Amino acid sequence: MLVLILNYHFKKECFDMGIYNTLEYADSNNEVKAIYDDIFEHLGNEGLVDYFKVLGNYNPHILQTTWALFKNVLLTGELPRALKELVFIAISNERECAYCTSIHCAICRYLNIDDETINQVLQKSSELNPKRVKVSIDFAVKMATNSAMVTKHDHKSLLDSGLTKNQVFELMSLASVVNYSNTLAQGMMLVVDEEFANLLKDNVVM
Amino acid sequence: MNGSVIDSYQLSSLIELTSNLADDSMHADWSSQRILLNAVNKLLWTLNFDYCLMIDNEEHIDCLYGEGDGHLIETIESLQIKELKNNTIVLINQVQYYLIYQVLPLEKNKSNTLVFLQQGQAFNSSSLIIIELFSAAVKRLLITKAEEHKRIKLKNEAQVLLRSNQLKSEFLANMSHELKTPMNGILNLVQLLQNTQLEPHQLEMLNTIYESTENLLGVVTDVLEYSKLETNNIKLISSPFVLSKLIESITIEIKPEVNRKGLTFTEQLDVQLPTQLIGDALRIKQLLHNLLNNGVKFTKNGSVSIALSGKALEKNDYELTIAVEDTGIGMTKDAQTWLFEPFVQGDGSTTREYGGTGLGLAISAKLAKAMNGKIQVHSELDKGTKFTVSLPLKKVAQKQLPQSPEKTSHNTLSASELQPHTILIVEDNLINQKVAGLLLEKLGYKYDIAENGQVALGKLEQKHYSFIFMDIQMPVMNGHDATKEIIARYKNQRPNIVAMTANTFDEDKEKCFASGMDDFIAKPISELEMVRVLSKFPVK
Numbered sequence: 088m089l090v091l092i093l094n095y096h097f098k099k100e101c102f103d104m105g106i107y108n109t110l111e112y113a114d115s116n117n118e119v120k121a122i123y124d125d126i127f128e129h130l131g132n133e134g135l136v137d138y139f140k141v142l143g144n145y146n147p148h149i150l151q152t153t154w155a156l157f158k159n160v161l162l163t164g165e166l167p168r169a170l171k172e173l174v175f176i177a178i179s180n181e182r183e184c185a186y187c188t189s190i191h192c193a194i195c196r197y198l199n200i201d202d203e204t205i206n207q208v209l210q211k212s213s214e215l216n217p218k219r220v221k222v223s224i225d226f227a228v229k230m231a232t233n234s235a236m237v238t239k240h241d242h243k244s245l246l247d248s249g250l251t252k253n254q255v256f257e258l259m260s261l262a263s264v265v266n267y268s269n270t271l272a273q274g275m276m277l278v279v280d281e282e283f284a285n286l287l288k289d290n291v292v293m
Numbered sequence: 294m295n296g297s298v299i300d301s302y303q304l305s306s307l308i309e310l311t312s313n314l315a316d317d318s319m320h321a322d323w324s325s326q327r328i329l330l331n332a333v334n335k336l337l338w339t340l341n342f343d344y345c346l347m348i349d350n351e352e353h354i355d356c357l358y359g360e361g362d363g364h365l366i367e368t369i370e371s372l373q374i375k376e377l378k379n380n381t382i383v384l385i386n387q388v389q390y391y392l393i394y395q396v397l398p399l400e401k402n403k404s405n406t407l408v409f410l411q412q413g414q415a416f417n418s419s420s421l422i423i424i425e426l427f428s429a430a431v432k433r434l435l436i437t438k439a440e441e442h443k444r445i446k447l448k449n450e451a452q453v454l455l456r457s458n459q460l461k462s463e464f465l466a467n468m469s470h471e472l473k474t475p476m477n478g479i480l481n482l483v484q485l486l487q488n489t490q491l492e493p494h495q496l497e498m499l500n501t502i503y504e505s506t507e508n509l510l511g512v513v514t515d516v517l518e519y520s521k522l523e524t525n526n527i528k529l530i531s532s533p534f535v536l537s538k539l540i541e542s543i544t545i546e547i548k549p550e551v552n553r554k555g556l557t558f559t560e561q562l563d564v565q566l567p568t569q570l571i572g573d574a575l576r577i578k579q580l581l582h583n584l585l586n587n588g589v590k591f592t593k594n595g596s597v598s599i600a601l602s603g604k605a606l607e608k609n610d611y612e613l614t615i616a617v618e619d620t621g622i623g624m625t626k627d628a629q630t631w632l633f634e635p636f637v638q639g640d641g642s643t644t645r646e647y648g649g650t651g652l653g654l655a656i657s658a659k660l661a662k663a664m665n666g667k668i669q670v671h672s673e674l675d676k677g678t679k680f681t682v683s684l685p686l687k688k689v690a691q692k693q694l695p696q697s698p699e700k701t702s703h704n705t706l707s708a709s710e711l712q713p714h715t716i717l718i719v720e721d722n723l724i725n726q727k728v729a730g731l732l733l734e735k736l737g738y739k740y741d742i743a744e745n746g747q748v749a750l751g752k753l754e755q756k757h758y759s760f761i762f763m764d765i766q767m768p769v770m771n772g773h774d775a776t777k778e779i780i781a782r783y784k785n786q787r788p789n790i791v792a793m794t795a796n797t798f799d800e801d802k803e804k805c806f807a808s809g810m811d812d813f814i815a816k817p818i819s820e821l822e823m824v825r826v827l828s829k830f831p832v833k
Contacts, residue, residue, distance in 0.1 A: 165331070167338045169305040199308060201301035216300065217341045249337055 106276050109137050110144035119143045122150055129162055133197070136190055137280050138272055153271065160264045164257045169198050170220055173208050174258070175265050177224045178231040180209050184269035186277045219248040223258055230262035299419045306339040307423055311430040318437040321445065325438040326355070329431065333357040336427055340420050343390065344410035348374070350403055359410070374406055380415045391415045395428035399435055407431065462520040469517040473795045476513065477817035478724030479506050485731050515652040518579075522659040528799055529663060533689050534574035536566060540599065543578055547585050547597075556589065556597055563602040570611060571687040573664065580660045581615060583653040584680050588619035591678070595620030609688045620677040629670050633658035657682075711827050714760035716740040717788070719749040719775065721767040725816070729762055729793070732823055746775025753779065758788045759832045763810065765794040765801075773808040780809045789830040793818060 112123050112135070123143065126135050142150035161171055172195050179187035188209075195205050207215050208224060215221040226245055229237055245255055299307075310332055317328040333345045337358060344359035346369060354366050368385045372392075379393045390410040397405045407428050409416070416424070483503045487496065540560055551558045581599070588597040596619070603613040624632070633654050661668040666684035716733060720726050721744050733740050741756070743749035745767040752758070761779075765772035776790050792805040795816040805813050811830060814822040 165334050167306040167335045168309050169302055170338055173302070195305075199301050199305040204300060204302045216302075217339070219341065220302065220338065249341070249343070251334070254334075 107141045108144055109140035111140065115143060119147050119150065122147065122154055125158075126154060129158060133193075137277055138186070138190070138275070141275055141277065153268075156264050156267065160257070160260050165251070165254050166223075166257050166261075169195070169200055170223060171261055172198060173200070173204070173220070174224055174227045174261055175268075176205065177208050177211075177228050178262060178265040179269055181228050181232055182266070182269045184273055186272040186279055187265070187269050189279045219250065222248045223250070227258055227262040227265075230259055231266050234262075299422055303339045303419065303423060306335065307426060310335050310339070310427065314430045314434050318434045318441075321441060325435055328434060328438075329357055332427075332431070336423075339423055340409070340411075340416075342409045342411045342416075344408075346408040346410075348406045348408065350405070369408065374408065379421065383410070385410075388412060393421065393424060395424060397428055397432040397435065399432065399439065405432075405435060458523075462523045465516050465520040469513045469520070470795060472513045473510065473517070474722065474816070475724065476506055476510050477795060478722075478728055480510070480817045481728035481732070482724070485728075485735070488735075515656065519652045519656050519659070522656060522663065529573045529576060530799070531571055531573060531687075533569050533571050535569055536601070537562060537568070539574055539578055540581075540601070543581050543585060544599075546582065547589060550589050551597065554589065554593070556592055556595065559596065559598040561598065561600040563600075566601060566603055566613075567611065567688050569689040570613065571689060572613075572684065576660050576664060577684065580657045580682065581617070583657045584617040584682070587653055588617055588621065588678070588680075592619045592621030595677070605688065606685075611686050611688045613684045613686050615682045615684075616679060617682075618677065618679040623672045623674045623676050623678050625674055629672055632670060633668070711736060711824065712830065712832050714738065714789075714827060714830075714832055715756075715758050716760045716762065717743060717749060717752060717758040718762045719743045719746065719767070719772065720762070720764040720793070721745055722764070725764065725793075729818060732818060732820055735820070736823065736827070738827075746770030746772060746778070749775055750778060750782075753783070753788075760827070760830070761788050761790045762793050762814075763790050765792060765805070772810075773804065776808045776810055786833065788833070789826075791826045 110119065112120065115123060123135055123139070126139055139150060139154065142153060161175070162168070164171075172191055175191040176188055176195065179191060192205055204215070206212075213221065215224070222244055226237075226241055229241065242255065245258075246252070250258070313335070314328065314332050317323055317331070318325075320328075329347070336345075342358070344361075344365065345357040346361070346365075347355045347357055348369070349355075352370065354361075354369060356365075359365075364386050368383060372383065374394055375396065377392065377394070380391050383390050383392050390412055391414070392408060392410050393416050394406055394408040397407065399405065407424075409424060480503065483499055483506065487499050487503070491499070540562065544558070544560060548558065585597065585599065598616075598618050600616045600618070601613065602616075603611055605611055658668050661682055661684065664684055666682060669681045670678065671681070672678040716738055718726060718729050718733075718740055720729065720742065726742050726744075730740060730742070741752060741758075743752050747770040749761070749763075750770075763772045763776060767775075770778075772792060772794070779787050779790065789812075790810045791812045791814060792810045793814050793816055794801065794805075802813050812826050814826060
């Protein structure tokens with residue numbers, strides 16, 4: 088299933104040229120370099136994806152703001168990073184942001200999450216374990232795609248499954264950040280970074 | 294799909310969790326409790342448990358996750374946890390929970406137990422593996438934190454010790470300085486009094502006062518010297534000196550006491566020794582003086598000897614070996630080990646019999662160390678003691694006798710005469726004013742007194758002085774500032790300014806010269822010194 092989804096994206100986008108160009112690390116000025124360095128430090132070398140490099144090329148201020156959002160919401164907090172990445176791909180998939188889905192599928196692999204779990208999330212499987220992971224992902228997707236429909240009951244089931252209120256806020260904020268990220272990525276007309284495309288292609292086992 | 298025991302989502306969460314635990318354990322100011330709370334919160338995502346408790350070996354229960362109400366704590370307290378099997382069912386508030394736990398043995402006699410409770414379903418095998426891995430990480434964290442706690446405690450203690458040692462030395466230095474000033478006053482006044490008409494028994498009493506005060510001054514000087522060495526404030530000056538002259542100057546000082554006690558004294562200089570060496574002659578003299586003094590002090594009959602030898606090393610390096618030997622009371626092997634510690638004498642009781650502060654050898658050892666040398670002791674009880682000092686010095690390259698400025702100045706002194714100066718004494722201390730004044734009167738001078746630098750400036754405006762004796766530490770305006778101001782105002786027309794102070798360290802002298810003073814005399818002011826400076830400078 089994963090293969091199908093990704094192949095579809097590759098065929099459609101892989102060979103399109105982006106409209107906006109990237110600014111490489113070597114060519115960047117001190118202000119941008121400082122942000123790139125911070126990204127390297129937190130995400131490793133693979134983390135400086137085209138998404139950041141395009142922002143760096145045209146608007147360092149927005150790059151700074153966007154990176155701060157990622158750093159503060161995705162990388163810090165009480166929820167485990169693996170869960171947050173699963174939420175990321177669930178929402179991105181739902182909103183059909185191919186770029187974000189691909190990148191964060193690859194990140195899930197870096198975090199040792201196997202294809203079965205990733206597929207379960209992409210297919211909205213009800214067999215996801217543990218239960219609270221499933222409940223959290225469903226809640227986040229609802230928040231991101233149709234927040235007006237979120238009910239008291241949804242919140243209650245989250246709290247009943249053991250989330251603290253602190254964690255619920257973290258989850259709601261994450262849903263908003265994924266939305267923001269999807270919107271921006273789609274707006275930039277990004278093509279999946281070559282390295283990531285290769286990584287996903289090589290590792291697909293089905 | 295569910296083939297693997299631990300699914301990868303659980304695994305990735307666990308990897309992240311343990312690496313977070315490891316990172317957090319590096320935070321010196323984070324308590325293990327805080328790190329654990331954070332970690333258990335995340336572990337919740339990989340497992341589904343309702344409670345997580347930690348019990349330490351004193352049966353104190355911490356609720357790391359879940360509402361720790363009274364019933365829960367009571368039930369857990371009454372359980373013999375170490376005898377339970379995993380997935381035992383316990384009843385809390387009529388609700389069934391499955392319980393699993395891990396014991397974390399830390400150091401001996403110390404352990405913690407992690408307890409997990411889950412409602413509804415038993416913990417499966419993958420949960421058990423994760424809990425085991427998690428517990429291993431928690432154990433690691435607790436050990437790291439305990440070690441860190443110890444390390445910080447040790448570091449703090451070391452700092453406190455170091456600081457208190459410094460404070461002690463500073464206190465001693467300040468105290469000694471404060472003691473020196475009044476004692477100098479006593480000495481000078483007694484000296485003056487001795488020259489007046491007195492009955493024989495009065496003179497005897499005065500002599501006793503003088504001797505006692507001098508002894509006391511010696512003790513205070515020792516303490517001052519030691520605390521200076523202790524705080525590493527020693528500055529070595531390397532210059533060429535004539536070895537035989539140095540030894541001669543020491544033996545002259547020691548001879549009267551040797552004669553008084555009826556001891557024999559021998560000095561032996563190896564014929565191979567170079568005439569001159571380069572080093573800090575003053576410090577070497579101080580070191581040897583202490584050793585010889587010691588030898589004479591602790592020898593009732595027999596002999597005290599000093600022998601010098603040495604060997605040339607590479608280039609101009611030369612190792613000088615000095616042996617000071619006596620046939621005195623000696624000391625035990627035990628006593629030899631802590632002999633060079635301050636305030637210690639061979640036998641605790643010796644102080645009363647022989648007097649002294651017990652600082653002499655400590656000072657000698659410190660001096661030898663400061664000169665990169667070594668000091669050793671060989672002694673046998675009731676037979677005698679031998680100190681061996683070896684000092685790394687340098688040979689003088691060309692054969693040329695050093696100038697001896699002291700000698701020339703002495704010659705000029707005897708040749709010259711007192712100059713007809715008009716004198717101002719700038720000094721805040723009443724005793725010192727009196728001492729300096731009486732000495733000047735004795736020499737036939739008239740003088741005025743100013744009690745600080747500010748007053749002195751005022752006096753200079755009213756009257757011309759050709760000579761000023763300037764104290765350094767004074768209220769309102771100190772000697773340095775006053776000197777600078779006088780030089781700025783009167784330039785070439787200024788009077789000669791001679792510092793007089795109880796601060797006799799080298800750096801104090803340098804400071805005086807730096808502020809523009811012409812010479813320096815140390816308190817207690819001796820008549821000889823006063824004559825020297827008063828004849829040295831002509832009236833401008």
